[in-house]
Amino acid sequence: MGAPNRRKFLKGVAAIAAAPVLGSGLSLRSLAADPAIRPDYPGWQDLVRRGWTWDRRTRGAHLVGCTGGCPHWVYSRDGIVLRDEQSGDLPALPGLPDPNPRGCAKGSCAIDYMYGPYRLKHPLIRMGERGDGKWRRASWDEALQLIADRVVDAMVRHGPDSVSVFSPAPAVAPVSYAAGHRFAHLTGAHAHTFFDWYGDHAPGQTQTLGVQCDAAETSDWFNARLILLWGANPVQTRIPDSHYLTEAALNGTRVVTIAPDYSSSAAKSDQWLHPRPGTDAALALALAHVIVEERLFDAAFVAEQTDLPLLVRSDTRRFLREADLVEGGAEDRFFAHDQASGRPVAMRGCWADQPDTRAAPRHAYLGRDTLSFPEGTLALGDLRPALEGSFRVRTRDGGDVEVRPVLELLRRTLADHSPRKAARITGIPAATITALARELAATRPATIITGAGINHWFHSDVLFRALHLLMALTGNVGRHGGGVNHYVGQWKPVPSAGINALAFPRGVSRQRFCQTTIWTYLHAEARDGIEGMDIPRRLRDSLTSGQMPLYPRGGRSPKVFICYRGNYLNQTKSQGDVLRTLWPKLDLVVNINIRMDTTALYSDVVLPSAHWYEKTDLNFTEEHTWIHMTEPAIPPMYEARSDWRIFVDLAAKVEETARRRGVTTLHDDEFGWHRDLGRLHAEMTADGRLARDEDAAQFILDNAPETKGMTLDAIRRKGPQRVVSNWTSPMEEGVPYTPFRHFTHGRKPWPTLTGRQQFYIDHSLFLELSQELPAYRPPLDSDQFPLRFNTPHSRHAVHSTFKDNDLMLRLQRGGPVLEMAPADGRQRGLADNDWAELWNDHGRLICRVKLRPGEPAGRVTMHHAPELYQDLIQGGSQSVCPIRITPTHLVGDYGHLVFRPNYYGPGGSQRDVRVEVRRYTGPVPAGL
Amino acid sequence: MTSSTRHRQMAFVIDLNKCIGCQGCTIACKRLWTTAPGLEAAYWMNVETVPGRGYPRDWAGRGGGFDKGRPKPGREPTPEEYGIPFEFDYSARLFSGKRDRGRPRAAADWAPNWEEDQGAGAYPNTYFFYLPRMCNHCDRPACAEACEAGAIRKRPEDGLVLLDPDRCDGSRACVAACPYAKTFFDAAKAKAHKCHGCFPRLEAGLAPACVAQCTGRAMHVGFLDDGAASVHKLVRQWGVALPLMDGFGTGPNVFYIPPFIGPAVEGPDGTAGAAARIPDNYLASLFGPDVRTALRVLRAERRKRGRGEPSELMDLLIGRDARALLGHLQPHPSR
Amino acid sequence: MALAAARSRAYTLLAAATAYPDEALWETLADGRFAAALAESMAEATGEPAVVAAPAGSLAELQAEYVAAFDLGRGGPGRSLHEGDHRPAETRPDLLVELAAFYRCFGLGTQHCTAGLDHLSVALEFMHFLAFHEAGGAAGSAPYRHAQRDFVARHLADWVPAVAAAHGESGFHGSVLAAAARLVAADAGRYETEPAAPGGVGAAG
């Protein structure tokens, strides 16, 4: 029982704990008297007056799933945080608009999570059923002991991989992220991917470029002369970056929004195209059609930088490979037809050119490490690769086969995507499409800014490949103010080498990672409602051939689930199946959190973690290139502890428990690793060198090239520091970061199989599905319901964070709403603010309706993932969205298409959902 | 006040092309000045989607201000028109086994930003924009004229219209008199209250909180007679910043750059026409007939930038340096 | 001085009883010593003894009951034992700053205060401390008395009776809260008739 010992574990409290309940002396329990101080009581007004100035200003960041990365000052006094404000000390780049003040309304409510009713104060142990919200307090000792017992049980009985640790978004809080992952790493637990699972990863970008993702910092928007906001609504979802958009417009840049609804960003654009939902690829291919047909493309760029000149065999539809031509030739050397010599020549930079040892990526975000490939270059020299025509080559077995450049094949495919046809599919007039294509080809730099709006489609990969094709054809890649810039999620932990070294000290390759989409789909036995795509078999094949991972191994169920810094249960697709089927499989669900969110509510043990202003951590984003930090303005309130400390303490407890049970050594056959739990605490803290949050933060800075030479102290004193290097481009003084310049300007091979931006993927599955080239695939019609269900990000929340904030809710309608076209509402007898019921075969939700004239008929919208305890009568957005696995995302045996955590794997599509809505006529609970 | 005192006017310009409706200003102001118990419903700064009914609901039709120079009677907004602040009891649900969800305490049927993003016009010709509204620190403050207790005065050094709570006798006359509904009443203390232009910050050389924290970089502040200030240039030189509903006769000192960037009206065949989506007449109803000239000037200047020619006006609106928007003021306290 | 001593004693008992129940409290509850001590000190302090309902069941049950009853935020049944939960979340820092200033002014550190500065048991403990010194010192007792008067008027009287009413008198915690409310009300009434402190209430308006 914890209570009797509760105080023992609070540092330095032991003496006070002895305070007797009875007795006539002075007895203090919470307050500590200093006998030296003589009271001077001036009256309360003076107390208040003296109190209302800050005596401490510390750096603060919002460690939520937000890409903002907005540096703040936190003002405090006497251990109380008074307020925070944007620090305003981000340096401006010459000629570009000032990045300050950078922040948002939600961020201004950060301290409500310290002082509001949602705050977790003490470790809690569940009393009733999961989700009941009945708890008793526990001491840290009791709670950690309970967890340690179950973890050791699970390790011994079911193997270490039966323990599962989930925490997303390393970039916002790398120390906190690393805490639980280091624990997982040292104990053999499996960790989770999140970037793919949350639908932030764009598989089409990985397929084309061999990178996890990369995008320009947003100040680069100002450099564009034409901006296509393609399914993106930065005015609502990238609030601190939006000014670059409006300022670019004032600077004469034309802005075009492509989105089905008249959004806040459409209102800021010169032109608004509203394709029918899910038909974007038809539009993109029609634009490419015009550019190719009218020969408006940048032939030199295409010849050097893309696979469009590579030869493809007409008989097999596969690339012409060296192995086709000569005995012992390489499988991964590719050819183009050289117009100068009239012969097929091997193109440089492909996979075969790079010694195997170097091909293994140092960086988890690249398909292969072409950057340290000394001879690797894309420079064509005297070669003049043909982009069209048909040629014949003699194969090594004596055959005579026809080969054609990819562009030739593409041209034929595009022939079927005329603007006229696209007009029928998208509803956008053909003339408008043609005009936009010409403008795109004629305007440089031009950029596509995009995000979850289109990335959440089931077939988002072919669509993203089409967008990349447009930017490649027009030579906009690697150009300041150009490129496909995808901003969904906090996907860029810039100093990834440092974070990985802290989180996975023996190497990422010795860390078990499940792919969370697959993990959830299988363990929740989720029903996807898809017929005819053979997904279960394809998934099985992918798993049995080791293309994608699954933990625990051998199809066993996970036993212990530790979730921190993430709201897994609230955000999960197939939420009903997860609660019904996955949750009961878990013997123990642990949540570590600053607040009681939906996942915490359905957990067994909840541990209070320090708020963002009560601990030290770093903060990174893809939206700008400055690192900043947060530090304790005050010590953690109540009994909260930092994530780092919690896992250090848990490691100590597991070590103690393992010793007591005599199970300190565990042989881990998967990695041939003799785990010594008797040294767990020592390893967790690197023998004490990483005992504190600050040590861990400095360790990250010290171990990544991007942050070389930086110190925590310098960031604290001087303010945000710019990274010194970056993922796919050099950092240039005074110039915004634009990705991929190592390839486009340094002419290093792209990290793909062919070493080029690869639009042709001759994997058997892609060929079978006729997706070897970018293609248009209509949205799924698996749900037999009339309305499309759209779940975008919201202006007033960062995913689920701030969804429950009073000040934010007062600027909305007090709870989640379903936005609907007035005509759709009328048809169903729904007036504004009526209660409505929304359902499909997967679930049901009941909430209020907001009729919004900008919403297209046939589609309804709900900002994604309200907390399950908010003002809906039933369900939440994830109740009706099933997990759906796109077959092409399961490929893991093709050059750059391999599973690596958060680099490639099935994404989190949830845009193809269809539903029906009707008036809700049941009882409406009274407000409070 | 002696006759030698120089009368100066602090003015605000809000660029509706840059305002993204993020409510950063609303919250910056709210957290600084109106969090005390009893002030929950009051927003000295609010941002509303227009066309719409606004905050408080239908504020523009309550009277107040002046009619041909004579005070026009006005009506105080009701609590329902302000919106009864939502309150929640999450903790009962989260910590004590209460099954029901966290629901707003009051019947949720109106709130300060209730009509967010709704606007007007049938799809696809929908239109809307965001209108941040604060006290206009008017040349002829109707609030002050209505106050018999003499609690409201316009101070000469910066033209701010300030309410002295010690003098306020709780008559509420100012609340009814302000045509913009920007005087409020705190029933708990029986005192009126209103935006004071963050005068404690101004006196320390700092921009008001709403301006300093506007992440859309849409707000300008400064003395109208300061030739170097962007507010002076936009209002006086370029004439592209216009007051809201000048017809109320109070002489507002908050000026707006009308929204001039936006998609055109779409024809039945789906192609874009020539006419702006937001009807000029609607803009004229807000910003007066001069809005047509202002729109013309703004569009012409932007076209120059499109052709790569310089435009002082567009540079002013872009405001590359954050300080360029703030006249003589600083954005943040120096260390 | 006897009154102050009795109040000091009542306040410390109530502080212990409104904190999360621990073994030390449980022992004194189990053998009835707590009830007796509280009844006696309340009788002296308010002229009326307090009747404390003996908790049924085990310490663990009392603890679970405590979490369910009090670990609530503001709103709802309004039974949270945190003063800050009874006002808008945005204003909590002001409140905490003021409370910290009260404590600091008497040399009381809050570094061990895991319950939160604005928790009822901390406030009652502060009153205990002030009353204890009032009882002990003859000449130097004025600041302690004035601080008690202001602290009751500005804080305890403001919310404790309401919480007690919302909670109802049943059960151990109900009876403890009722006693706390009674003590606070008695103090508030007594102070009303006392002259203002120099620079205190009324001086600066």
Ligand code: SF4
């Ligand atoms: S929540 Fe995000 S956008 Fe808002 S201030 Fe914080 S980091 Fe910036």
Ligand code: SF4
């Ligand atoms: S902070 Fe600026 S951009 Fe945001 S709503 Fe206010 S005025 Fe508009």
Ligand code: SF4
């Ligand atoms: S806007 Fe209203 S409150 Fe402000 S000065 Fe004018 S009349 Fe007075």
